[in-house]
Amino acid sequence: MLGEGICVNNDDMNDDRGVIRLAEITERVIETTFLEALVFDARAGAIVSFSGNVRDHDHGRSVRTLSYEGHPSAQAVLTEIADEIEARFDVVRLAVSHRIGPIPMGEAALVAVVATVHRGEAFAACEELVNTVKERLPVWKHQIFTDGTEEWVNCA
Amino acid sequence: MLGEGICVNNDDMNDDRGVIRLAEITERVIETTFLEALVFDARAGAIVSFSGNVRDHDHGRSVRTLSYEGHPSAQAVLTEIADEIEARFDVVRLAVSHRIGPIPMGEAALVAVVATVHRGEAFAACEELVNTVKERLPVWKHQIFTDGTEEWVNCA
Amino acid sequence: MSAEVHFFAAARAAVGASVLQVPPGTLNNVLNRVEAENPGFATVRPQCSFLIDGIASLDPEQSVDDGARLDVLPPFAGG
Amino acid sequence: MSAEVHFFAAARAAVGASVLQVPPGTLNNVLNRVEAENPGFATVRPQCSFLIDGIASLDPEQSVDDGARLDVLPPFAGG
Numbered sequence A, B: 001m002l003g004e005g006i007c008v009n010n011d012d013m014n015d016d017r018g019v020i021r022l023a024e025i026t027e028r029v030i031e032t033t034f035l036e037a038l039v040f041d042a043r044a045g046a047i048v049s050f051s052g053n054v055r056d057h058d059h060g061r062s063v064r065t066l067s068y069e070g071h072p073s074a075q076a077v078l079t080e081i082a083d084e085i086e087a088r089f090d091v092v093r094l095a096v097s098h099r100i101g102p103i104p105m106g107e108a109a110l111v112a113v114v115a116t117v118h119r120g121e122a123f124a125a126c127e128e129l130v131n132t133v134k135e136r137l138p139v140w141k142h143q144i145f146t147d148g149t150e151e152w153v154n155c156a
Numbered sequence C, D: 001m002s003a004e005v006h007f008f009a010a011a012r013a014a015v016g017a018s019v020l021q022v023p024p025g026t027l028n029n030v031l032n033r034v035e036a037e038n039p040g041f042a043t044v045r046p047q048c049s050f051l052i053d054g055i056a057s058l059d060p061e062q063s064v065d066d067g068a069r070l071d072v073l074p075p076f077a078g079g
Helices: A032-039 A074-088 A119-136 B032-038 B074-088 B119-136 C009-015 C027-037 C041-047 D009-015 D027-037 D041-047
Strands: A020-026 A046-053 A061-070 A091-099 A108-116 A139-145 A150-152 B020-026 B046-053 B061-070 B091-099 B108-116 B139-145 B150-152 C003-007 C019-022 C049-052 C055-057 C069-073 D003-007 D019-022 D049-052 D055-057 D069-073
Touching (some): A020 A032, A032 A046, A032 A091, A032 A108, A032 B032, A046 A119, A046 B119, A061 A091, A074 A119, A091 A119, B020 B074, B032 B091, B061 B091, B074 B091, B074 B119, B091 B119, C003 C009, C009 C069, C027 C041, C027 C069, D003 D027, D019 D027, D027 D049
Parallel strands (some): D003 D069
Antiparallel strands (some): A046 A108, A091 A108, B091 B108, C049 C069, D049 D055
16 A cells, blocks of 8 residues: 655655654645554554644634745754654654645644554654644744734744 | 434434544444544644554564453443543544454554644543543453463453 | 343353353352352452442442342453 | 845744845844844844754854855744
């Protein structure tokens, strides 16, 4: 099902046994199912996935259009974050993808999937992966509301 | 995509706006994708999924066949657990399924998916849901190893 | 006069039966009777929990009446 | 003699440009120059972090040399 020809921006993919199966910034739709398939491994008893989806409202206001902008270093930072999670947790396989550009309502901006032997580690590693992406990945969220106003999120 | 005709063993499904979209004991393959689709909601910014998969080894021994047996009360207990998680956490939607009977290697025994407005709540609710199922759901795991020995897990 | 005792998983394997008919008595009496006739039950028994007519019972002196159902549940192992 | 200043997201919106050529100087000098010419930058500036040739700089006295690239990054908001 997962051919050799999958193209991702991650050197670790050159190692067929690499823990990090995917760590990419993409402008395309992120399929959680695809990432879950990527981390599948008979050794792993637990898979925890996070999907951060674009919502139709924020601070009680209705969002019309949402898009993410990424700094040129975003891909390198995401790879670095994945490496850190691999080093800190007992991860069997990991995949993470952040989308940039315009994202329609309900579609995912960030998907992170972690497979481990035991479940506690999967929850901990996946949550820390997501928290670290939120904290350190150089991307920015722009929202245009239905009332015509707009904002860069986190910028007062 | 999700028709009206979905048949599940959960009274809450009669309420189209119910938080608990699925809480079932099943003998069929559990599709994580299906549960993720069930919890999809435009209000929810975060979806966390757990999949507990049957492994090919346990305590360093190679597993040939694995099956789960459920007590007749298992369905009622799972519904009760889902209700408790709904009451304790700020959940937008939730789906949980535990498989019984023989399960081939790599397939899921338990899938739990929680959608919330904010991500911390999704991780916390999903992990607590899984922990509570492990602790209180009256099901038993039987393993036959490749060396011909067998065991009921958790029974010394 | 009998109660119906249902065994699950490791308890069933130890006793070699899914259901036994046992004379009524206290929970302790009934379990002693099962153990006397099925010595293999001794190792599983201390790990089990019990339902009397569907309600969890922690009291070994609780009575298991004629016609009652006693479920013998080894430690759960789901997920 | 100039350094190239790249603005992202809210910083770009405040300055009205993606890139400005600014005379070299300390980080502080360069940012003051930007702010003087684009008063809207004042509100975003205190929230930003800075990369000088790709390396994070916390020191306002660090020099931004001729030919250097300074990136102005508002608070991240991923996920």
